[in-house]
Amino acid sequence: MKLTLRVWRQKNADDDGAMSTYEVDGISPDMSFLEMLDTLNEELILRGEDPVAFDHDCREGICGACSLVINGDAHGPERTTTCQLHMRSFRDGDRIDIEPWRASAFPVIKDLVVDRSAFDRIIQAGGYITAPTGSAPEAHATAVPKPDADLAFEHAECIGCGACVAACPNGAAMLFTSAKINHLNVLPQGAPERETRVLDMVAQMDEEGFGGCTLAGECATACPKGIPLVSITGMNKEWLRATRKVAKH
Amino acid sequence: MWEFCGMARTDSGLRKALGRIPQIREEFWRRIKVPGTGEEFNQSLEKANRVVDYLELAELMCLDALHRAESCGGHFREESQTPEGEAARRDEEFAYAAAWEFTGTGEAPVLHREDLVFEYVHPTQRSYA
Structure with missing residues (x-):
């Protein structure tokens, strides 16, 4: 050719x-x-x-x-x-x-190389679990319903490439951030930090200068791992829930 | 490395490789051409640095494989095998991890033996016979 x-x-x-x-x-x-x-x-x-x-x-x-x-x-x-x-x-x-x-x-x-460390900082803001678990626990010790495990896995497939941001007319990173949040927030291991995770990661995402979501859906179309657009809905739901819960305390 | 320091190695093959690597290193430094400078984002320089590292690593792997005149695990020295073709261990001589101290490119590294102590499960000769 x-x-x-x-x-x-x-x-x-x-x-x-x-x-x-x-x-x-x-x-x-x-x-x-x-x-x-x-x-x-x-x-x-x-x-x-x-x-x-x-x-x-x-x-x-x-x-x-x-x-x-x-x-x-x-x-x-x-x-x-x-x-x-x-x-x-x-x-x-x-x-x-x-x-x-x-x-x-x-x-x-340089040329085609961009600095994606903003993604790293979003992860550092809450994309982890800090609960000390000791050595690897027995897999059946914490029961996870199959639909939850499947949902977590679907979001865990995100490889953090940034295609969602590149495709978005607003330069938003909501598909990436939502994938990382939902992956951990639907699992019992992620429950202790469920509220702080979503609040801190969304705050970091905004601070990095990513745009806001207008549900154009280009991100989900470009995503090589098929993270669905409803992932963002899930994040927004988590965020609303967390703000209300934190406000109560 | 694939030819002389692969899954099965021999004394003569490893010696050949150890003779060849310095020649490759000499050719590398004589013919290397790296675009750009070290003062900028330079992927070509990054690759060249890796090749230099790989040459040192390759040399050490061959040297260690030659030194360890037994077969064990993924290291199969063709001279050291049982009549059934299994890896023949020589634990009385080689029951240690070899930690090699770098002393400079092309210089002989210094061997530090870290003895392996098995309290409960002891290494034995594999045999399916």
């Missing part, structure tokens, strides 16, 4: 950045999108040019590192992570636009 790539190049956070055009040839339809970029970078290095910086790690769809907006869609045309997107999803001769996640809370570090 022969392709024309328009890639966002930005030297550093202070640089304005612009799209640059590159031609790549000899691309196999079986290559992943990242392998196609590796091919481009090998050529750029041989030509003495600066290779395109992009985030990647596991390349098997579970780590959440890869993060490209491809032809305007977070992670591109398939409902998966960029690393699991293959070139057979494109046609010979296509022009492909490649950009970083666009959100004010995710500043560009």
Whole structure:
């Protein structure tokens, strides 16, 4: 396959950045999108040019590192992570636009790499359980109803890639934050910190400069792990419940 | 590493690998080309640093595998096997964890033996016969 790539190049956070055009040839339809970029970078290095910086790690769809907006869609045309997107999803001769996640809370570090540490700080605000449990308890010691376990797992699937933020017209991080909150709040292990978790994580989310939710639903459409839009409803319910409960005390 | 320090290793294979790694290191430093500088976000430099680390790690793995002239666990020295083809342990000589102290690239590391003491369950020769 022969392709024309328009890639966002930005030297550093202070640089304005612009799209640059590159031609790549000899691309196999079986290559992943990242392998196609590796091919481009090998050529750029041989030509003495600066290779395109992009985030990647596991390349098997579970780590959440890869993060490209491809032809305007977070992670591109398939409902998966960029690393699991293959070139057979494109046609010979296509022009492909490649950009970083666009959100004010995710500043560009270089080219296609953005700083997603805002997500880490949201997790640090409450996305954990502090109850000391000693060594691993017997699995049946705390009974969890199957629907709750399934719901927790559905939310635990979030890999924190940030596609929800990139897709959102408001740059909101509510799908991510709600997934992390609901994952723990539906489980008995998460119950002792149920209120502080949702209040602190939502406060941190706002402080990081993410936008608010207007239920556009783009996040759930872009999410490679299928976190549903009702996850946000669940978070709002948790938040209302927590504010009332805290107000009573 | 795949060829000479894989799941089955031999004295001669490991010695070959130990001869080859310094040549690869020399070639690496002679031919390395890293775009950009160290004063910026530089993924190419990060990769190059990892290759340097891997060369040291590979060398140490081969050296340790050569030193441990027994078979045990995932370390199978072809010279050390039972007639049935099982890993032949030599606990009287090698019942220790080898902690190697780095003394510089290409320099011989210093071995610190940490003896393994089994109070209840003692290592035995595996045999399905």
